[in-house]
Amino acid sequence: MNQILVRGSRIFDPASGLNEVGDILIEGGRIAALGTVNAGPEATIIPAQGLLALPGFNDIHAHAWPGLIPLCVDPEAAGVHAGATMVCDAGSAGWANLDEAAELFARRGAAGKFSAFVHLAPEGEKYLPEQGYERWDAKAAKAAIGRHSDLVVGIKVRAVEAALLCKDRDVVATAADFAHSLGLPLMVHVGDKGCVTLSVDAMYAETTRILGFLQRGDILTHAYTPFAGGLFRDGNPVPGLEAAISRGVLLDAAPGRGQFSFPIARRAIAQGFKPQLAGTDTVALPDPQPHFYCVATVISKFLALGLSLAEVAALATGNAARAVGKSDSAGALALGRDADISLVRLERGLFIFTDGGPGNLRMGTELLRPVATIAGGKRYDISEVIAGHRVDPVAAFRQMRERKKAATKR
Ligand SMILES: [Zn+2]
Structure with missing residues (x-):
């Protein structure tokens, strides 16, 4: 052998x-x-x-459907060639283009493990901000996810201004209900740097409202964002955050390029708000600092913030496997x-x-x-x-x- x-x-x-x-x-x-x-x-x-x-790192927040939308990198570029053995795409594909995404993936294949959070917007993050919430169809979305249950590990939504102002429905509440009805975790992007209509106060109030929808295992991504509607304001957690965390809601650092602030993270951690997860938010934008998109670098930032090696390793291994229901097959080194x-x-x-x-x-x-x-x-x-x-x-x-x-x- x-x-x-x-x-x-x-x-x-x-x-x-x-x-x-x-x-x-x-x-x-x-x-x-x-x-x-x-x-x-x-x-x-x-x-x-x-x-x-x-244990092989799991990048719980990447954009890596091969060839689906310009935002995505190849799964190997985000994964095995960046030091991670598992990549979770965070909502690049939506329920209406999930068949297309799955076909692209099947045709090409990918080294390492690959899973996806499926966006509540029909075409995922093809358009930013997302479009098409008026076409939301829970039955069709459920059917699409059923056809690709081997790939889907959760639901994604971005609590950005455009979604919060949606006239057709309460986008984040819908996403939470839908995810929970399927027994899947919801990943919510918090923070918006480009608000034009909602005030900063309104954005943070929305975040508190949204926290109320979240259950054990749901994920707040970009946990230390400096943008309006983030989880920390003037050094303090927004109302509702402590309660959400005590219910088992998870904090994903996912710093990306700029959806992270060292001063915010430092003060948050000093108050006990450590991350549970450390995705990268890898995207295919021209970037003079590609190491941003490497799980090892992301967790190194938390070593620099005072977490121990065991703590930062857990963010990318055991915690990340558990968060997507893959503890049986990933996130640990053990016989067999x-x-x-x-x-x-x-x-x-x-x-x-x-x-x-x-x-x-x-x-x-x-x-x-x-x-x-x-x-x-x-x-x-x-x-x-x-x-x-x-x-x-x-x-x-x-x-x-x-x-x-x-x-x-x-
Ligand atoms: Zn992202």
């Missing part, structure tokens, strides 16, 4: 309580042994001394499981992270750098743009000084 031996890494899985240097033997795409292992002479050896072997592994190097030094917005930089002393991905027992290299991401402290300090100067002028 085809054997792969990952040799000498630190096997680190907070869910399984593993933290030991050892080998991982992979046979037929599954984990066959952990610890000190003797492989046959035919085995392919992956030397991994000095690396961490973590699919061999989905993220090999990363924990680098120590001086790293400057940016939150992507007009705002802030944060210094860290640790960076998780993806080195290789093993998905279904096959090894994949990390793309050059992500593997080669270097942080230049001098340039970053200069940038930080410029920004401070510009801020005091304002």
Whole structure:
């Protein structure tokens, strides 16, 4: 049988309580042994001394239906070549183009695991802001999801101004009812930087109202957004947030480019509002800083915010698998499981992270750098743009000084 031996890494899985240097033997795409292992002479050896072997990361918020809409990257670019073995598309496809999306996916296939949150808007995020809520058809949507239940793990909606002003229906309430009727989690995007009609006060009031719809397992994405309608205002949680979290509603950091603020995250975490999930919000926009779209970088930002290695690892592994109902097949390293592994190097030094917005930089002393991905027992290299991401402290300090100067002028 085809054997792969990952040799000498630190096997680190907070869910399984593993933290030991050892080998991982992979046979037929599954984990066959952990610890000190003797492989046959035919085995392919992956030397991994000095690396961490973590359960394969699940990027719970990416845009990765192959070829569906310009917003999407290829699933491998978001996944195996970015250090993640599972990618969840966050609403790029809607219920009315789900057949098309599934066909594109079936024709092409993808390395690694792929799942999707289906948007309440008929064509998903083909149009931003979304359109077509007047065509909402619960029966048709349910049927479409039934045809592709192998792919669908949840429902997505964006609580942006256009949706909140929809004359035809209460979009977020509809999405919540629909998701709960199917027993699926609802992922709600919070924060809108482009409000023109609703006041900032009105946007935050809407967020409080929406929190009331959410149940255990629902996901608030862009949890530390600086935009109107976010979860934190002037350093404090919006009314209803604490209650929602105590009901089991999950916070997904999903920083993307600018839907995240270090000062907001720092103050939120100090008050106990840690994230449970760490999606990337990978999209196919031209980006001078592609490392934004790498789960390892996202969770490194939370190391810089004071979370422990075990905490940040859980965000992308056990928590992320549980959130999409895949705990049985993903998110842990254990005998007999699919061999989905993220090999990363924990680098120590001086790293400057940016939150992507007009705002802030944060210094860290640790960076998780993806080195290789093993998905279904096959090894994949990390793309050059992500593997080669270097942080230049001098340039970053200069940038930080410029920004401070510009801020005091304002
Ligand atoms: Zn998104």
